[in-house]
Amino acid sequence: QSVLTQPPSASGTPGQRVTISCSGSSFNIGSNYVYWYQHLPGTAPKLLIYRNNQRPSGVPDRFSGSKSGTSASLAISGLRSEDEAVYYCAVWDDSLSGPVVFGGGTKLTVL
Amino acid sequence: QVQLQESGPGLVKPSQTLSLTCTVSGGSISSAIFYWTWIRQPAGKGLEWIGRIYSSGRTNYNPSLKSRVTISIDTSKNQFSLKLNSVTAADTGLYYCAGRSGKYYEGLDSWGQGTLVTVSS
Numbered sequence: 001q002s003v004l005t006q007p008p009s010a011s012g013t014p015g016q017r018v019t020i021s022c023s024g025s026s027f028n029i030g031s032n033y034v035y036w037y038q039h040l041p042g043t044a045p046k047l048l049i050y051r052n053n054q055r056p057s058g059v060p061d062r063f064s065g066s067k068s069g070t071s072a073s074l075a076i077s078g079l080r081s082e083d084e085a086v087y088y089c090a091v092w093d094d095s096l097s098g099p100v101v102f103g104g105g106t107k108l109t110v111l
Numbered sequence: 112q113v114q115l116q117e118s119g120p121g122l123v124k125p126s127q128t129l130s131l132t133c134t135v136s137g138g139s140i141s142s143a144i145f146y147w148t149w150i151r152q153p154a155g156k157g158l159e160w161i162g163r164i165y166s167s168g169r170t171n172y173n174p175s176l177k178s179r180v181t182i183s184i185d186t187s188k189n190q191f192s193l194k195l196n197s198v199t200a201a202d203t204g205l206y207y208c209a210g211r212s213g214k215y216y217e218g219l220d221s222w223g224q225g226t227l228v229t230v231s232s
Contacts, residue, residue, distance in 0.1 A: 002157065035218050037158070044207060044222035045150075045158065050215040088158050092217070099171050105157035 003028060004089055004103035011109040017077040020106045022089035024070050028101060032092040034072040036065055039086040039105070048087070049074060076108070084110045113138035115208050115223035123202075123230050129195040133208030133223060140189045141166045144213035147191045149182060152225075153204040163211075164191055198230045 005023040012018040022034065036049035047056050049065035052072065064075045072091075076083055089103040119131035133147065140147065149161040162172035164182045172180050176195070184191040195202060206228055210221040 033217065037219075039158075044224055045209075045219075046222070047215060047218040047220050050218035054215070056215050056218065056220065086157075090158075090160075099163075099173075100160040102158040102160060 002104040003093060003101040004091065006087075006089060006103035006106045008104065009107045009109065011111055012076075012079045013111050014079055014081065016079045017075060018079060018108065020074045020076075020087050020108070022072045022074070022103050024072075024091060024101075025095075026070060027095040028070075028091045028093040029067065029072055030070040031094060034065065034067050035090045036063075036074045037088045037090060039088065041085070045088070079110055081110045084108055113210055113212070113221045115210060115221055117206060117208050117223045117226040119226060119228070121227055121229060123198055123228060124232050125199055125230055126197055129193070129198050129202060129228055129230070131193045131206055131208075131226065131228070133191050133193075135189045135191070135210065139186075140184065140191065141186045142212075146211050147182075147184065148209045148211065148219060149193045150207045150209055150219075151202075151204050152207070153201065156204070161193065161195075200230050203228065203230045 033051045037045040038048045039045040052067040053065040062078045066073050086105045088105045093101045114136045116134045123129045146163050146165045148163040162182045164170045179196050181194040205225045207225045208223045209219040
């Protein structure tokens with residue numbers, strides 16, 4: 001069981017906005033930056049969001065991240081079929097679970 | 112952006128040692144701002160951070176794997192390696208090497224394609 005809790009699945013129709021949550025504790029999300037990765041089938045994971053809400057170059061602004069207290073969220077607006085993937089949150093953990101922990105991943109289905 | 116490629120046996124017997132190598136191209140593994148990471152995806156599960164190594168050789172490991180893991184670096188070959196001993200079926204999965212350039216702080220911005228390792232007799 002992951003230290004970070006994500007819903008196992010999410011879904012939406014093209015054009016919709018979906019949000020994926022990531023819940024942690026004061027040892028991880030509460031005291032460190034959150035990163036998000038997109039994992040498309042058969043490919044390597046890709047850095048999607050860094051430091052809670054920053055996008056690497058080349059990542060569309062349809063993707064946004066936020067953090068509040070011990071929880072974080074990834075929002076995807078204008079949903080597209082190519083967004084169908086597994087999304088992971090990741091964060092440094094200051095407890096014995098660390099140094100880095102991933103969420104269990106959320107499988108996003110575009111209906 | 113550097114490119115990474117994993118290599119190593121795809122089949123390991125239980126109780127033996129899993130050994131993988133990651134070859135870095137398009138940049139120097141010795142760059143001080145980089146560090147290099149191993150991450151795995153056990154069969155049917157999510158991503159799990161195994162550990163990291165700096166060019167200096169300093170390492171950090173996942174506490175749950177620490178007793179079985181060694182990550183090393185060979186700057187002359189621009190490679191870093193993973194050894195996981197006393198493997199069981201639970202260690203079966205996709206193994207990725209990844210790098211952090213510092214451009215996106217602690218974000219891992221370079222990844223290998225992953226290599227499947229099966230633990231079976």
